[in-house]
Amino acid sequence: MSWQTPYPDGAKDAASIVLELLPKVDDYRSKDQRERLLKILAKLPLAVREQYVQLMQSERHDDDWGRLGEELAELILTEMEGMPSCRDLPDEVIALAKTKFLLSEADSREEDYWGSSMEMESLFGLRSYAHDFFPASAYRGPFLFLLRSHPQKGIAFIIDLMNHATENFANPRYPMEYVDEPAEMNLRFSDGTTRTQWVNDRLWNLYRGTSVGPYLLQSALMALEHWLLELRDSVPSAVDSLLLRLLRDSNSAAVTSVVASVVTASPKLCPEAGLVLLRSPECIILDKMRMVHESQSPGRLMEFMPQLDATKKIFDNERKQSDAMEHRSKDLEVAVLNLQLGTTVDRVHAVLDEHRASLPAPEDQNDDVRSWRLALDRMDLRRYRPSDRITEPLNKTSSQEGGDAQHVAVFIEMQPPDPDVQEMMDRSNDEYSAFNRDIGLLMWGQGVFEHNEKMTANPEEWREKLAVVQQLSGSIDETLGGIDKASSARAYVAAVCIRDHWPELTSSEQDWCLTTTCESIAAKCDETDQTSCCQRYSMSGDRPAAFVVSALCGKQLSESQRSQVIRALAMALTHGIDEVAEYAASGASMHLWGVDSQLAIRCINSLARQAELTQQLFDAERRKAYHERRPIGLLKRDHVTSIRLMIEGGE
Secondary structure (H helix, E strand, O other): OOOOOOOOOOHHHHHHHHHHHHHHHOOHHHHHHHHHHHHHHHOOOOOOHHHHHHHHOOOOOOOOOOHHHHHHHHHHHHOHHHHHHHHHOHHHHHHHHHHHHEOOHHHHOOHHHOOOOOOOOHHHOEOHHHHHHOOOOOOOOOHHHHHHHOHHHHHHHHHHHHHHHHHHHHOOOOOOOOOOOOEEEEEEOOOOOEEEEEEOHHHHOHHHOOOOOOHHHHHHHHHHHHHHHHHHHHOHHHHHHHHHHHHHHOOEHHHHHHHHHHHHHOHHHOHHHHHHHHOOHHHHHHHHHHHHHHHHOHHHHHHHOOOOOHHHHHHHHHHHHHHOOHHHHOOHHHHHHHHOOOOOHHHHHHHHHHHHHOOOOHHHOOHHHHHHHHHHHHHOHHHEEEEEEEOOOOOEEEOOOOOEEEOOOEEEEEOOOOHHHHHHHHHHHHHHHHHHHHHHHHHHHHHHHOOOHHHOOOHHHHHHHHHHHOOOOOOOOEEOOEEOHHHHHHHHHHHHHHHHOHHHOOHHHHHHHHHHHHHHHHOOOOOOOHHHHOOOOOOOOHHHHHHHHHHHHHOOOOHHHHHHHHHHHHHHHOOOOHHHHHHHHHHHHHHHHHHOHHHHHHHHHHHHHHHHHHHHHHHHHHOOOHHHOOOHHHHHHOOHHHHHHHHHOOO
16 A cells, blocks of 8 residues: 555455454454554545445444444544545545534533633633644644645635634633633735734744644644645745635634744745735734744753654654744744845835824824834834945855856844834833843742752852842732742742851841741732642742741741741741642741741641641532532631631630
8 A cells, every 4th residue: 555556456355354343342452453453444445435434423322333433533533544534535524523623502502511711622612622632733633634635625624613713712602711812903905805803822823832722723723834835835826825815714813823924934925915914013013922932832842851652753753843944033024024125115115104104193102102113113124224244255156257256245234213212122121131130030049949950050159149139129029820030039049048048147137038038928828819829830939938937937036036937837838829838838847846846736737627627618518519619729718817826826
């Protein structure tokens, strides 16, 4: 069997034998044999077409085939063995995919499909079947095979899939938390027509796998991009018109971002599509953000994760090859610059001038508008001038006269921006410097605290770091599952000084470290948000603060300081964020027994009482309807005040 002879002599007999054998291995003990037989059958869909279609469309409750139909459908829709079916039975595969992938109106009335706040599939109108698409890849699913064998049907299927998913995302059937709602943007074509699409950064980054979304959709978009780039190399004249079709027929910026990728890769081949994207500021801005997130692409992260499954290695390698493409480090701004090097230069300038003409009055402009003005300047070659900088000759080639012709690169530089834009840039540079300072202090503190040699933090710099963090603002801002980076830097440095350098500190430095530790713990000690409570976030400063606060119980402290420390210890052990409480318990087990065994016993008894009371409340909640039950985090809050008083020595 090969691509030249997909059905060699004996193919029908082989497929018939498989159909005879399958019912004999339809049990849990014969999974391997059943999988091997189904893979053989999947290679020969037309050999026994009628029985094959009947099998792939059957459901688990069917008496004739049982689980066999579902397993064949999974093989066709999620694995590379689906290629022959996509080639020979495209309509049947597309119909099967829609049945398996999409939630219908009938499904929405079934309680089983009411998603939780942590699920994404139902939010996009997809069944949980989409879980089988990890890791996402252009080779995963039927999409690329359909595009290669039946381009028109493959394109229509992907557009239908994305339109269905995006419409559900924009108008969710189910209550969802922690999900950013999309906004509308308009694409304007050269003939004056427009197309409204739903857009946000989640949708725009789906095809790169750098935003959270169903792997099914990621794989479909990756396959679309892969095929479009193949088409660019084989039939370059067809690319621009096809990209325009995608922009016109889709309601989703997820498809538009794939178009933007192809335009960025080959702007001269798709000038019309490039002009459509240029007319939409959202496309330019979001693609800049996409480029920034390229370092987080799954293919790069997979390098640190061993992969033992040979098939999944193929998917991983496909992603790595995709990540290595030259245009990943570019964005639409670069594509617009390149469009000005050809016949579309005047049309590009006209669009840029339209954007400038639509800007609000200078007194009404904010930093977002100024950033957009700066982007317009970066994209406009009229804002550039030749630089005095000249390189050495790049190479030498023989001229027609037989001499050597030297090629020299001449650099161009953008003219200085307007004063208000320059002021914004200077202010941003100051904020960036402060950000780098805070991150540097935080990474030093975490590296020394965790004895992490990979962070190359020099412990001898503690006095210098302490002096710097004491100058930072003392206000604490909250983030999801922790506290802000500046406060975390203060807390980490304070924890290092308490643990490693307490005798060397002055009394004022000791007081600062103690106060910083207690305040870091108290900042979010009563957290009830479910996601924050279960968040793992070791960079947040309340974690090391919770660990070292028990060590302060063994220091020589004033009465008021000791009360402050024990109160902070009580808050840490009963903290609303689980990880902070774990750090506190670990620190207490290490520090308390040797310095205050009575306090250690009191902590244990108090936590045991908390567990007992929480269990009683939990048992009562279990008797309620599921949607009326309170989460465990809220149950703990009911008696946290009394438990903290017990730890502090009260009644």
